[in-house]
Amino acid sequence: MLIVDALPKPVFPRIATKESRESRAARLDLYHLACVSTDFFYPAMQEAWKVLPDVKVLIKTLHIGAMNVELESASWRTYKAVELSLLSFVEQAISPSNAENNLQFKHFKYYAACPRQLRVCSGNYLELILCYAQQLAPQDSGNIDFFQSLEELVWTETAGCFEPRLGNIAQFLRAPRLTSVYLQFADPHGMSFVHLIDDENQRIYEDIVLQVGREVSCIRPKLSRLTISAPIFVPICPSVLRGFTDIQAIVLQLNVPRPNNAGILPFDPLCAPRRLELLWTQTSDFRNLPQNVSLRALETLIIRSLDYAASTFVPQITQLAFATTECLTTVELFSVDHGSAAMNCGEFIHFIHPLLSRPQLRSLSAVLNGYSFAFSAGDLDTIASAWPALEMLNISVGLELVDRLPNLQHVLYVLCKRCPRLSYLHLPGLATPPGEGAISIPRFPTSPLYHISSDVFVRQHNMMDLVYALQRSFPCLMELGPSGVTTSSWTELQELLLLQRSRDLTSIMEHTATSLRNGTYTQVPYVSSLSRYIAYNTHLGHCFSTGCHSAA
Numbered sequence: 001m002l003i004v005d006a007l008p009k010p011v012f013p014r015i016a017t018k019e020s021r022e023s024r025a026a027r028l029d030l031y032h033l034a035c036v037s038t039d040f041f042y043p044a045m046q047e048a049w050k051v052l053p054d055v056k057v058l059i060k061t062l063h064i065g066a067m068n069v070e071l072e073s074a075s076w077r078t079y080k081a082v083e084l085s086l087l088s089f090v091e092q093a094i095s096p097s098n099a100e101n102n103l104q105f106k107h108f109k110y111y112a113a114c115p116r117q118l119r120v121c122s123g124n125y126l127e128l129i130l131c132y133a134q135q136l137a138p139q140d141s142g143n144i145d146f147f148q149s150l151e152e153l154v155w156t157e158t159a160g161c162f163e164p165r166l167g168n169i170a171q172f173l174r175a176p177r178l179t180s181v182y183l184q185f186a187d188p189h190g191m192s193f194v195h196l197i198d199d200e201n202q203r204i205y206e207d208i209v210l211q212v213g214r215e216v217s218c219i220r221p222k223l224s225r226l227t228i229s230a231p232i233f234v235p236i237c238p239s240v241l242r243g244f245t246d247i248q249a250i251v252l253q254l255n256v257p258r259p260n261n262a263g264i265l266p267f268d269p270l271c272a273p274r275r276l277e278l279l280w281t282q283t284s285d286f287r288n289l290p291q292n293v294s295l296r297a298l299e300t301l302i303i304r305s306l307d308y309a310a311s312t313f314v315p316q317i318t319q320l321a322f323a324t325t326e327c328l329t330t331v332e333l334f335s336v337d338h339g340s341a342a343m344n345c346g347e348f349i350h351f352i353h354p355l356l357s358r359p360q361l362r363s364l365s366a367v368l369n370g371y372s373f374a375f376s377a378g379d380l381d382t383i384a385s386a387w388p389a390l391e392m393l394n395i396s397v398g399l400e401l402v403d404r405l406p407n408l409q410h411v412l413y414v415l416c417k418r419c420p421r422l423s424y425l426h427l428p429g430l431a432t433p434p435g436e437g438a439i440s441i442p443r444f445p446t447s448p449l450y451h452i453s454s455d456v457f458v459r460q461h462n463m464m465d466l467v468y469a470l471q472r473s474f475p476c477l478m479e480l481g482p483s484g485v486t487t488s489s490w491t492e493l494q495e496l497l498l499l500q501r502s503r504d505l506t507s508i509m510e511h512t513a514t515s516l517r518n519g520t521y522t523q524v525p526y527v528s529s530l531s532r533y534i535a536y537n538t539h540l541g542h543c544f545s546t547g548c549h550s551a552a
Contacts, residue, residue: 019053049114099136112146122167123158150175154182173219180225205234217243229253238292249275270294277302286316290323305335309343309370321354330363337370342398348373356386363392372398377406384418392424405431423448429456439469451479457489467496
């Protein structure tokens with residue numbers, strides 16, 4: 001087992017179409033190890049088959065010669081005929097009379113018990129052969145002899161407006177350990193197919209999504225996690241979420257329109273997830289989402305927008321926030337619009353007003369490209385008073401006014417005093433007061449704050465004094481400025497912070513000498529370990545200004 005644990009493991013992302021080269025190499029190494037000795041076979045194969053990128057790989061372990069026939073290129077009209085011919089070969093090799101002692105069938109059952117994550121494409125996974133193999137299992141064990149370790153199912157539904165449903169997801173849903181289902185509804189025609197989608201075809205596509213969702217909720221109502229991904233040009237009614245009684249996390253990567261209660265039974269239970277992830281588009285409507293999803297136990301709310309900025313985005317988020325309760329601890333809002341002009345959305349504090357009555361909130365991330373707000377120091381005072389348990393505050397929005405930026409000293413004092421757990425701080429804008437010498441920032445020796453940054457930063461104070469004051473006040477501080485940005489005003493501050501953290505006195509002296517040549521340096525107070533270097537550099541600066549006259 002130690003050898004197996006030391007080897008790289010196969011990894012297959014749920015959204016990928018092909019397994020990576022590194023994952024295939026790791027799987028091959030495990031296969032080779034399994035061939036060395038029977039002692040290595042079982043632990044190596046359990047790791048090699050833990051993540052299975054295609055269920056057809058499992059079915060091919062039956063070692064039927066005709067199984068090498070490629071079905072990917074076959075259309076759905078000829079698929080069943082090809083599969084029936086393959087089934088006849090399997091029936092000849094493995095029958096109910098010899099299944100119990102059949103070596104191929106024993107291998108098949110062993111491999112089927114290994115995967116913890118399984119990816120299935122509904123259109124070509126050889127449903128009839130798998131169904132026949134399941135019928136050969138003992139009647140009293142049902143599906144438990146197959147997929148007994150399966151924890152996550154990734155189901156890609158290929159049916160669409162012009163193609164019928166193939167496959168049977170119920171073959172996998174009865175796995176005893178299954179806790180997560182990822183439903184991916186493919187668009188085989190790509191985005192060029194959008195102009196062919198009329199109202200009737202949209203209803204057909206939506207019915208397919210609702211039908212698959214109903215099958216999952218009927219068989220596995222106590223799933224822990226459900227992810228549904230569908231083309232955004234097809235609106236999907238959120239009633240697909242009804243029937244899941246104990247679900248903990250819901251991820252909806254689809255277009256959620258205004259719900260239509262047609263066909264919804266009044267006694268269908270509402271799911272009450274702890275985590276909800278939503279995708280917003282210009283045709284989305286979240287205002288009536290609580291009719292199908294109870295937010296009473298919601299702890300994490302994540303909303304992403306991949307569309308252009310629209311006036312309905314901010315009001316919908318605000319109304320959805322009203323439906324949450326005091327259980328809410330994490331809110332993440334993302335918009336990736338890169339338009340030329342930001343949309344004016346008024347006061348930022350009005351935008352987050354419903355969240356101010358959620359005292360348990362620990363993390364707020366609002367990265368809203370394409371939207372601008374009026375943001376002031378008074379907003380931060382309100383935030384600090386409303387969320388005493390705050391650990392992360394990440395606000396990146398456009399600013400309507402940049403001449404009234406919050407003062408860095410005031411912001412740090414208010415937030416760290418009222419939110420003692422704050423460890424990450426990013427704001428739309430910050431400014432330091434003009435001047436030189438010591439900056440008055442109270443010490444917070446127990447503060448976990450390790451990151452300070454802003455989109456707009458106006459530094460009017462001496463750089464060395466500012467870094468020293470921040471390091472002195474916050475012992476855990478390690479990052480100044482946005483990560484990955486090398487052209488902002490924060491870059492040199494971060495370099496100085498790292499120099500002081502590492503006590504690189506030579507580099508600090510070089511920086512000091514550079515500042516002296518520019519005539520901008522003022523001695524940093526209370527740095528006993530650097531006092532002799534600063535005194536030397538002060539004298540060195542005097543020599544720079546008078547050396548030529550002395551030489552004369």
